[in-house]
Amino acid sequence: MEKLVNDFSFGLFFWQIILFVLLLLLLRKFAWKPILNAVNDREEGIKDALAAAENAKKEMQNVTADSEKLLQEARAEREAMLKEAREIKDKMIAESKDQAKAEGDKMIKQAQATIESEKKAAVADIKNQVAELSVEIAEKVIKEQLSNKDKQLKLVDDMLGDIKLN
Amino acid sequence: MRKPFLLKFLLAAVLLLGNTAFASDSDVEEGKDKKTEIKEFIEHHLQDSHYFNLYGTTDEHGKVHHVGIPLPVILWDNGLKVFSSSKFHHGEEVAEVDGNYYKLYHSKIYKTDAEGTITYDEEHHPTNVRPLDFSITKSVVMMLVTGLLLLWLFSSLAKSYAKNNSVPTGAGRFFEPIVLYIRDDIAIANIGEKKYKRYMPFLLTVFFFIWFLNMFGLTPLGVNVTGNIAVTTALAVIVFLITNFTGTKDYWKHIFDPLGDGMPWYGKIIIYIILVPIEILGLFIKPFALLIRLYANMTAGHVVLMSLVGLIFIFKSWVGGPLSFGLSFAISLIEVLVALLQAYIFTMLAALYFGFASEEHDHDHEHEEEAELAHL
Numbered sequence: 001m002e003k004l005v006n007d008f009s010f011g012l013f014f015w016q017i018i019l020f021v022l023l024l025l026l027l028r029k030f031a032w033k034p035i036l037n038a039v040n041d042r043e044e045g046i047k048d049a050l051a052a053a054e055n056a057k058k059e060m061q062n063v064t065a066d067s068e069k070l071l072q073e074a075r076a077e078r079e080a081m082l083k084e085a086r087e088i089k090d091k092m093i094a095e096s097k098d099q100a101k102a103e104g105d106k107m108i109k110q111a112q113a114t115i116e117s118e119k120k121a122a123v124a125d126i127k128n129q130v131a132e133l134s135v136e137i138a139e140k141v142i143k144e145q146l147s148n149k150d151k152q153l154k155l156v157d158d159m160l161g162d163i164k165l166n
Numbered sequence: 167m168r169k170p171f172l173l174k175f176l177l178a179a180v181l182l183l184g185n186t187a188f189a190s191d192s193d194v195e196e197g198k199d200k201k202t203e204i205k206e207f208i209e210h211h212l213q214d215s216h217y218f219n220l221y222g223t224t225d226e227h228g229k230v231h232h233v234g235i236p237l238p239v240i241l242w243d244n245g246l247k248v249f250s251s252s253k254f255h256h257g258e259e260v261a262e263v264d265g266n267y268y269k270l271y272h273s274k275i276y277k278t279d280a281e282g283t284i285t286y287d288e289e290h291h292p293t294n295v296r297p298l299d300f301s302i303t304k305s306v307v308m309m310l311v312t313g314l315l316l317l318w319l320f321s322s323l324a325k326s327y328a329k330n331n332s333v334p335t336g337a338g339r340f341f342e343p344i345v346l347y348i349r350d351d352i353a354i355a356n357i358g359e360k361k362y363k364r365y366m367p368f369l370l371t372v373f374f375f376i377w378f379l380n381m382f383g384l385t386p387l388g389v390n391v392t393g394n395i396a397v398t399t400a401l402a403v404i405v406f407l408i409t410n411f412t413g414t415k416d417y418w419k420h421i422f423d424p425l426g427d428g429m430p431w432y433g434k435i436i437i438y439i440i441l442v443p444i445e446i447l448g449l450f451i452k453p454f455a456l457l458i459r460l461y462a463n464m465t466a467g468h469v470v471l472m473s474l475v476g477l478i479f480i481f482k483s484w485v486g487g488p489l490s491f492g493l494s495f496a497i498s499l500i501e502v503l504v505a506l507l508q509a510y511i512f513t514m515l516a517a518l519y520f521g522f523a524s525e526e527h528d529h530d531h532e533h534e535e536e537a538e539l540a541h542l
Contacts, residue, residue, distance in 0.1 A: 006291075009396045011240075011299040012214055015306045016400035023313040023375065028367035031320030035345060036366060038327035045332070 130163050204476035208469055212390050213273045215304040216251035220387075237307060241268070243277065243297035251301070268297070275299050305397065308389040312378045316371075348373055352514055356521040365520045368408060372401060373513040380464060380505030384498065392508070393464035395457070402457035405516045410449065413523040420522075421445040452519055456512060463508050467501045 138156055219234035236252035243266060253261035254270040260282035261268045268275050269282040276284060276294035285293045323338045334342045353362040353369055379391045391397055419426075424441055425434055474497060477490035 004395050007213070007395050008399065009214060009299065009303075009394075011301055012303060012305055012394060012396040013400050014300060015302075016309065016397045017404070019306070019309050019313055020371075020375065020400060020404065023316065024367060024371045026317055027320060027371050030317065031324050032367045032370050034324035035320065035327060035342075036349070036363075038324070038332045039342070039346065039349075042332035 127163075134159060134163070200480055204473070204479065208472045208476070210273065211472060212393060212465060212468060214394060214396075215273055216254065216270065216275075216301055218304050218307055237304065238302045239275070240300040240302065241275065241297045242300060247297075269294075275301075304389055305391045305394055308379065308382055308387075308391050309397075312375060312382065312391075316374055316378065320374075344373075345370060348513065352510075352517045356514070356517040357524060358521065361524045364412070365408070365517065365524075368404075369513050369517055369520075372405075372516060373509050376401070376460065376512055377506060377509035380509060381502070383464060383468065384501055384505060390464065390468050392460055393468055395461050398457040398461040401460070401512070402453035405456060405519060406450070406453040409453075409519045409523045412520065414526055416526050417523045421449070452515075456515055460508055460512055463504060467497075467504055471497050471501060 134156070137159065138152070141152055141155055216237055216239060217232065217234050218237055219232050236250050239247075239249055239251050239253075239261075241247040241263075245264075247263045247266070249261065249263050251270075253259070253263075254268075260278060260280065261270075262280070267278045267280050267282065269278045269284060270276075271284055271292060274296060276292055277297055278284060278294055287293050319337065319341070323334070323341060326335050326338055327333075348369055349362070349366060353366055357365055376392055379389075379397075383390050383392060422442060422445070423434075423438075424445060425437065471494055474490050474494035477493075478487050481487060481490065
């Protein structure tokens with residue numbers, strides 16, 4: 001201990017305090033503060049960059065999800081349009097079918113009506129012809145059998161009755 | 167960038183080996199016991215010096231010639247006296263300044279008469295007056311050199327950060343992890359996230375200062391700065407002042423009222439008669455332990471290393487020489503580790519004490535603290 005006290009040099013102690021405090025102040029101003037600030041800034045920068053990257057990733061995911069959704073919608077719309085088109089086509093076909101049928105029916109009816117009227121006309125014609133024929137026949141019969149009047153009339157009646165039955 | 171670093175380390179290793187060059191000038195003088203001579207040489211080496219000696223040679227007349235730089239001597243002896251230490255001729259002559267006579271004896275300056283007589287007491291201690299010595303000694307020079315080196319190194323590192331967008335280059339790649347280690351594992355771990363910042367400049371400075379001086383001590387320059395009690399005392403005093411000036415209410419309460427409100431006053435008084443003096447003593451013991459630890463470790467390292475080198479001159483044989491060379495080389499390597507370790511321990515313990523001082527138990531005083539921080 002005595003040696004320690006003996007070795008203690010006040011001058012050196014004095015210089016050490018002065019120099020160390022000076023060094024401390026200088027280093028604090030010119031070295032430690034800039035270095036620690038730079039390191040801090042860098043660490044903050046890295047943190048921010050990581051957060052930004054994370055955000056970008058999330059946004060990217062959102063965008064992908066959005067486009068996926070759009071695609072889905074477009075697909076659904078196409079489907080709907082196709083379905084509608086098909087329906088319209090079916091409807092048109094059905095309508096035209098109906099129309100054609102109605103037309104056909106109408107034509108058939110017309111034809112039938114025509115046939116009916118033709119038939120009636122033909123029948124009427126036949127009747128006239130029959131009547132004429134009958135008159136002619138009657139004339140002939142009369143010419144031939146004028147003698148027997150009763151017979152003549154009876155013949156006429158029979159003949160008429162036969163024609164009607166036809 | 168890697169290769170120059172390797173080279174520097176190799177260079178450092180070669181310089182460490184150079185320690186052996188030291189004992190060479192103690193080889194010659196005849197009639198004197200080798201062992202005492204080596205012991206004196208070691209003692210001389212451990213002490214501060216008024217010369218910056220590089221080496222010494224002995225001519226054929228047995229006279230020792232020192233090669234080195236004389237340093238300025240600054241004395242306070244009824245006025246400031248400044249002169250070159252070359253006036254002492256390594257203690258062989260009396261220096262006369264303004265009518266006063268001074269003599270160098272065992273690296274210390276004594277006031278004497280014109281003939282340079284030194285009177286001794288019965289224990290062979292000089293009784294002459296010792297004027298206050300503020301000389302720029304070898305240690306002061308080394309501190310200046312280290313300080314300038316640190317300033318240059320770290321301010322250029324700071325500048326390189328500004329230039330390279332906060333990316334370290336060159337030596338910064340080596341020093342940045344150390345700076346970060348001190349921040350994360352010494353300062354934040356012991357002081358806490360909230361308050362570590364104001365202690366950082368001191369912790370970084372003291373760490374690199376001690377480390378660099380320890381490493382310089384291992385070079386053939388052989389300056390034993392951190393093994394000087396005055397230097398470690400100065401560092402410990404600074405730690406003591408910082409600890410107690412930044413102490414919080416809780417810190418002082420812990421010293422003067424360690425048991426808190428958990429005990430009635432009449433119970434406390436009896437315990438406090440013993441406890442409080444111990445706590446107050448603890449205030450001083452903590453930095454005292456710091457100063458002794460650093461001093462003793464560095465001095466012991468130098469003594470062991472130089473003794474092992476000295477063995478070469480005692481054995482003077484083919485076996486002893488290489489053996490002590492090998493041993494001193496191994497110890498040199500360990501000393502490199504110790505140099506770092508002691509710097510770390512000093513910084514670590516300082517941070518621990520700062521941690522005690524800035525500790526807060528409740529958060530009622532937060533605003534006060536912030537005001538104090540802003541003030542600082």
